[in-house]
Amino acid sequence: MMTDEQWQAIVNNDPAHDGRWFYAVKTTRIFCRPSCKSRPPLRINAVCFAAADEAIAAGFRPCKRCKPTGERLPDEEWIALVADYINRHFASELSLHHLAEACHGTPFHLHRTFKKVRGITPATYIQQTRIAEAQVLLSSTELSVAEIGARVGLANPSHFVALFKKIYGTTPNRFRAQNT
Template identity: 40%
Template sequence: MSSIDLSFEEMWKIILNCDRTYDGLFFTAVKTTKIYCRPSCRSRKPKKKNVEFFLLKAEVERAGYRACKRCQPEVEHSPHVDLVQQVVTFLVNHAKEKITLDDLASHVGVSPFHLERVFKQETSVTPRGYLEKVRIGKAIFLLENTSKTNLDICYGVGFKSPSNFYKVFKKWMKQSPNDYRKELSRSGYDAMERP
């Protein structure tokens, strides 16, 4: 399995949202309980300072963690899990690029029809919808943690036009990027430029 290009903060948000499309791509380990979970685990969330992330099951188990009895991260639940994980990894790592369904299907070695059907069955969104979700997640991270302009964020996360960025952002977040940032300011959140 290839490595996935996500920061600690991005993985933290994924586990807060219990996003099952990342199951198997990384594992959440809780230092205080010595238990590891899937990103989608519905158990009570630990304190952020007590969490570490591992990309491989063997690594987390070597570090002395045992599997959660609730989400059973050591068990693969679906025959399509490898295919979905390959697609998710590719979409996360190549989110800035132009990606067509045909390109994606060719990359994982299945027909576009099969890929779209299986991916939607497992994740409840199409690969295109998932790519939007990844880009919006990265945009939110940048809106919250940098002072970059909306235009810089738009192109930086892979959108080809500001109008498409605003439309997709509003579809997922029910508000514009400007309104999202204003809401952060009102709540006392200070965005700072980070390297």
């Protein structure tokens, strides 16, 4: 049986669930990690297992893409999962520690690998993602600057304004005046 939470994890490719359970697809006879980027199956065709061994015993083959039997993901794929996680959670508090926990790595390894693959640190990527979203909200909504900061995970208005200025060289108000 599958819970609604599990189904949401499959649909959202949520890496926070990886390693805790697996899902198999009756039509393809393949099983995957929750974060697998393959197209989600119809819910009616999906079945969950607590362990990879159980899925294999039930006659399912491991997915070549997400390698649910434990072969380590290449760095690029792992960092793609991390970036994806950031893209979906930038509005909440995202410490390196939290990120590492959610993506099944250590903070040190995550920081180093992210920088190697993307050329910037996870913290910088989070900041850029937040400010990019703030730009969208500034030019497309009437929300106050403070409200927009809060919506992109920067609840402290002066911190938000300072960071915006650091990245774009202009204040949120000036950016809005020029882009609406």
